[in-house]
Amino acid sequence: MAEIKLRTPLTDKDVEKLKIGDKVLLTGVIYTGRDAAHKRLYDLILAGKELPIDIRGQVIYYVGPAPAKPGKPIGSAGPTTSYRMDAFAPKLMELGLKGMIGKGNRGTEVVEAMKKYKAIYFGATGGAGALLARSIKKAETIAWEDLGPEAIQRMEVEDFPVVVINDTKGNDLYVEGAKKYRKA
Amino acid sequence: MREVQAAEITKTVRDLFIDANCNLGEDVLAAFDRGIATDESPVAKEVLRELKENARIARDEQSPICQDTGLAVLFVEIGQDVHVVGGELKAAINEGVKKGYGEGYLRKSACHPFTRANTKDNTPAVIHFDIVPGDKVRILAVPKGGGAENMSRVDMLSPSAGLEGIKDFIVKRIEASGSNPCPPTVVGVGIGGTFERSALLAKKALTRKIGERNADPELAKVEVEVLERINKLGIGPMGYGGNTTSLDVFFEVEPCHIASLPVAVNVQCHATRHKEAVI
Numbered sequence A: 001m002a003e004i005k006l007r008t009p010l011t012d013k014d015v016e017k018l019k020i021g022d023k024v025l026l027t028g029v030i031y032t033g034r035d036a037a038h039k040r041l042y043d044l045i046l047a048g049k050e051l052p053i054d055i056r057g058q059v060i061y062y063v064g065p066a067p068a069k070p071g072k073p074i075g076s077a078g079p080t081t082s083y084r085m086d087a088f089a090p091k092l093m094e095l096g097l098k099g100m101i102g103k104g105n106r107g108t109e110v111v112e113a114m115k116k117y118k119a120i121y122f123g124a125t126g127g128a129g130a131l132l133a134r135s136i137k138k139a140e141t142i143a144w145e146d147l148g149p150e151a152i153q154r155m156e157v158e159d160f161p162v163v164v165i166n167d168t169k170g171n172d173l174y175v176e177g178a179k180k181y182r183k184a
Numbered sequence B: 001m002r003e004v005q006a007a008e009i010t011k012t013v014r015d016l017f018i019d020a021n022c023n024l025g026e027d028v029l030a031a032f033d034r035g036i037a038t039d040e041s042p043v044a045k046e047v048l049r050e051l052k053e054n055a056r057i058a059r060d061e062q063s064p065i066c067q068d069t070g071l072a073v074l075f076v077e078i079g080q081d082v083h084v085v086g087g088e089l090k091a092a093i094n095e096g097v098k099k100g101y102g103e104g105y106l107r108k109s110a111c112h113p114f115t116r117a118n119t120k121d122n123t124p125a126v127i128h129f130d131i132v133p134g135d136k137v138r139i140l141a142v143p144k145g146g147g148a149e150n151m152s153r154v155d156m157l158s159p160s161a162g163l164e165g166i167k168d169f170i171v172k173r174i175e176a177s178g179s180n181p182c183p184p185t186v187v188g189v190g191i192g193g194t195f196e197r198s199a200l201l202a203k204k205a206l207t208r209k210i211g212e213r214n215a216d217p218e219l220a221k222v223e224v225e226v227l228e229r230i231n232k233l234g235i236g237p238m239g240y241g242g243n244t245t246s247l248d249v250f251f252e253v254e255p256c257h258i259a260s261l262p263v264a265v266n267v268q269c270h271a272t273r274h275k276e277a278v279i
Helices: A012-016 A035-046 A089-094 A108-117 A129-133 A145-150 A173-181 B006-022 B026-038 B042-061 B089-103 B159-177 B195-205 B217-230
Strands: A003-007 A023-032 A059-061 A099-102 A120-123 A136-143 A152-166 B002-005 B071-079 B082-085 B126-132 B137-144 B153-157 B185-193 B246-256 B261-268 B275-278
Touching: A023 A099, A035 A089, A035 A145, A089 A108, A108 A120, A108 A152, A129 B042, A152 A173, B002 B006, B006 B082, B006 B089, B006 B137, B006 B275, B026 B042, B026 B246, B071 B082, B071 B089, B126 B195, B153 B159, B153 B195, B159 B185, B159 B217, B159 B261, B185 B195, B185 B217, B195 B246, B195 B261, B217 B246
Parallel strands: A003 A023, A023 A059, A059 A099, A099 A120, B002 B082, B071 B126, B185 B246
Antiparallel strands: A023 A152, A120 A152, A136 A152, B071 B137, B137 B275, B153 B261, B185 B261
């Protein structure tokens, strides 16, 4: 499988050329955000207030990392299950979010929003937190320290390995993959 | 009565959670190897190789296999001739969890269900006590991640559903879980008892080693049959497609009420972690 190298932030052009199953190596800045941080982002949007990050072109990584050991930028940091962010994701895409990294199936409304607003859902290998942490070179909390592992962190990543699960055309790697190998 | 120091229990619990979270069992690694050898999907093989590499890094660095180092679940068997001295047993166990998650740089995932405020030290632990003959304390630490736990279900089937109904319930549950619980999974099945007993049996089933068949030869056959059915679903490692959707299926069965057929499916991700110690 060919590997595509992409640098964040992402443009419409970057994401439109991607198709399901593509292996992508991401380099640049990404932001962490999971359940509690999404709820707060969403509440700010509804209240018409400014977000702690400029979401345009950005990639959000659904992760709550383990604490860093001394001398390390981060602890183990693999993806969490994404459907829990489904209620909030379309709104963020409407505001310019271009990529989400997680694992597990997305709802129809999220897949539709990816088509409409041109965004990509990337999968990282769940449970490979020690391996994935090696591609994270720097991490700092930029919002909501009180959330502990759920705080928003700004991460600098180098060749962070992901796979395209949902592209901008409405395709789904999970559906196609299972179809290919199903025997019953 | 044999005296056991609370401090020794604390130290044991601390060490067990660090060990379980950083050192994946040889049985799981061997199951990855079997998947690498037999899965028809090249992507599946690649994912399984990544998981092996991840386990190697975690072991070398003594960092957690997965950032979700779980809620701290424990099975604690207390010999009836044991007297715990120097502190309260439950407090000693929770202190061990606090120390393990703090000193081991493990993630603290326990939070208030409504406010979602993190308890910051991963307590309280979920402790299942049992009183057994003898003068030993057996502690089994089973850190349980949230992603796979969320895919678990209990159902009170009608007795007329029978064993076939149970098999269908399990396979449908794994199919509906899809890529969410980080396949390849391990499937714990608890059948019988009451509503809560079936769930506990399913959890306990997950503490077996991959390949460890039920002592009852008929149930052993059913475990293998259900595993084969699951692996025909095509979900594969990470849900990218393949024949390695689950690594094993374990049944624990007990008698139930004449009106009931409780069945619980407890889904476990590939980071299937459990370590035990006897004091």
